[in-house]
Amino acid sequence: MEQDNKSNHWYHLIAGDTENVKSSEIHITPVLRHFFGMLPAEPRCKYCNSPFSGFAGKMLAPFGYKPSNMSTSLCMNCEYKAKEEGGGGELDISMLFADIRGSTTLAEGMRPGEFSKHIQRFYAESTKVLVRSDALIDKLIGDEVAAFYPPGFAGKDHPKKAIQAAIDLLKVTGHEDPDGPWLPVGVGLNYGEAYVGVVGAKEGLKDLTILGDSVNTTARLASLAGPGEILVSESISNEANYPTENLEKRELKLKGKSEAINVSVIKINA
Numbered sequence: 001m002e003q004d005n006k007s008n009h010w011y012h013l014i015a016g017d018t019e020n021v022k023s024s025e026i027h028i029t030p031v032l033r034h035f036f037g038m039l040p041a042e043p044r045c046k047y048c049n050s051p052f053s054g055f056a057g058k059m060l061a062p063f064g065y066k067p068s069n070m071s072t073s074l075c076m077n078c079e080y081k082a083k084e085e086g087g088g089g090e091l092d093i094s095m096l097f098a099d100i101r102g103s104t105t106l107a108e109g110m111r112p113g114e115f116s117k118h119i120q121r122f123y124a125e126s127t128k129v130l131v132r133s134d135a136l137i138d139k140l141i142g143d144e145v146a147a148f149y150p151p152g153f154a155g156k157d158h159p160k161k162a163i164q165a166a167i168d169l170l171k172v173t174g175h176e177d178p179d180g181p182w183l184p185v186g187v188g189l190n191y192g193e194a195y196v197g198v199v200g201a202k203e204g205l206k207d208l209t210i211l212g213d214s215v216n217t218t219a220r221l222a223s224l225a226g227p228g229e230i231l232v233s234e235s236i237s238n239e240a241n242y243p244t245e246n247l248e249k250r251e252l253k254l255k256g257k258s259e260a261i262n263v264s265v266i267k268i269n270a
């Protein structure tokens with residue numbers, strides 16, 4: 001995919017090609033970025049080097065140098081700047097989609113306020129898990145959470161991190177509890193090429209997101225996963241070198257796909 005020269009630095013960053021991220025292309029001066037890097041505090045923004053903890057982190061937070069809603073590896077200022085400048089590119093990433101199973105039935109049996117508390121708790125717990133795994137959170141919407149793992153943020157072992165995050169997500173929603181989960185969740189995992197970057201109107205709302213066939217496949221896997229199930233595509237299990245010999249196998253026909261997809265099923269239950 002041909003890149004816009006002005007926004008190449010964003011693509012290099014998410015791809016892990018930090019040698020080509022030039023200080024002069026970042027919204028802060030090279031001197032300030034160097035100064036931020038010298039402050040002894042971790043974690044920090046991978047874009048501008050601003051620290052998020054310690055005395056320096058507390059001092060800088062009111063000025064927007066605090067973790068963004070997408071990741072603890074990106075500050076609010078840099079997320080905003082990336083959205084304003086636009087750009088992105090195609091690269092291989094790991095993807096995780098988690099769906100609440102039977103959310104319509106759950107909502108019917110609860111008061112709206114009670115159901116909203118369950119959704120808020122789901123968002124909070126899943127966000128903690130995903131942030132710890134170095135994911136970028138794409139969206140929290142309705143009964144679904146979507147996240148992706150670009151190598152520039154999650155490292156080369158991002159397929160392994162995505163699988164472990166899926167397992168941890170089902171654990172925190174109670175699928176190991178003898179009394180059953182406090183919220184039934186299914187997860188889809190996939191690895192493949194996607195567009196990672198900014199979409200939206202030139203003068204209007206913009207968002208950092210992921211697009212492509214592999215993304216759609218991940219979403220459909222999540223929609224087919226039962227409570228306490230993780231549907232793991234062959235592509236991500238191969239990339240992670242994850243042992244699937246003893247796991248249940250399924251051949252799934254996905255809507256809009258001409259060929260069936262083979263998955264392994266990780267089950268988390270009491």
